[in-house]
Amino acid sequence: MIKLEREAEPQIMISNKAQWQKDLQDAIAVYGKYKDIPKIEKKKLTSFYRNDAVREGLIKSSEGKCAFCxxxxxxxxxxxxxxxxxxxxxxxxxxxxxxFLPSCRKCNGSKGTHDTVLEPIINPYDTDPNNVFHFVDIEIKASNTDMKQIAEKTIEVCGLNTLRLWKPRAEILLSLRIFTKAIEEAIEELTDADTQRKKEIRINKLREAIDTIEMLTNSSEKYSSFCSDFLRRSEVYLNAKSLVKDA
Ligand SMILES: [Zn+2]
Incomplete structure (x- = not known):
């Protein structure tokens, strides 16, 4: 999960939401409760938010990714x-x-009708998830902050520690290990450089290896928070960064 910024509200919502909401409230008044509105009528009354402008605005804000996983x-x-x-x-x-949040079917289904007012969870538009989650191996954990309980509830409610996410994280972990190995080798070669020319060439090679691993942390990449967290704690990567900075 990464911090998201909301896009501007689509004009179709600004122009129509008052009327759509009124029609829905009228039906609630007729039937007594939202859940007592007959299914077909309810679907008809609520379906208006499912439009291309809303979907596009949400997709843009999350770069096409699920806001939760x-x-x-x-x-x-x-x-x-x-x-x-x-x-x-x-x-x-x-x-x-x-x-509104852009969500995958799995997270949406897992969250279901969970009441986020009674039992709050992290909304990545409002809270930076970076500060409240970390990873241990392929497992997401709630960090020791004053939001720990809310973070734990988020993991549970959205099913963020399940096989469907362990699998891709494990695959990415393999890539991260391979790229880390390449960095390690580049550092070794740099250490062995005995001329200024060789040193320059090998610093460039190290820079390329760093760029490669950092690509995985771009916000448009899948599971970028997992990759960022890995790099934050990778001694090899941090060492490489300082070598390149000093060069
Ligand atoms: Zn998801």
Whole structure:
């Protein structure tokens, strides 16, 4: 999970949400409760937020990734528009732009109708997840902060420590290990350089090896928080960075 910035609210929402919300509230008044509105009618009344402008705005803000697990849903289905505060509990937020998140089907399904007001979880638009999560091997953990419980709840509610995420993290970990090895070798070669010319060439090689591993931390990359966390704690990488800086 990485920090996301909201895009501007799409005009279609600004122009129509008051009317859509009113129609929904009228139906709630007729049937008594949101959940008592007949299914077909409910679907019809709420479906308006599922439009291209909303989807595009959300996809842009997360660079096509799921806001929770950082997978790229388009590889295995479409991104879903998730209500952070579930519309079943808070129907008055059905058309609220700030209540939307781009989510994959797995995270959306896992979160379900979890009440984020009663039991808060991290919203990456509002809190920098970098400060509250870290990884141990392929497992995501809640860091020791005053948000530890909320972070733990997020992992549980969104299913962030399950096989579907362990598998890709394990694959990335393999790449990270291979790229780290390349950095290690480049450092060794640099240490052995006995002329200024050789030193320059080998510093460049080291720079390239650093660039390669850092590509995995680009915000547009899948599971970039996992890669950033790995590099933050990699002695080899940190050593390489300081060697290049001093060169
Ligand atoms: Zn997800």
């Amino acid at each position: 950082e997978c790229i849903p388009s590889e295995g289905g479409n991104i879903e528009i998730e209500h952070f505060k579930p519309k079943s509990e808070y129907p008055e937020l059905t058309f609220e732009w700030d209540n």
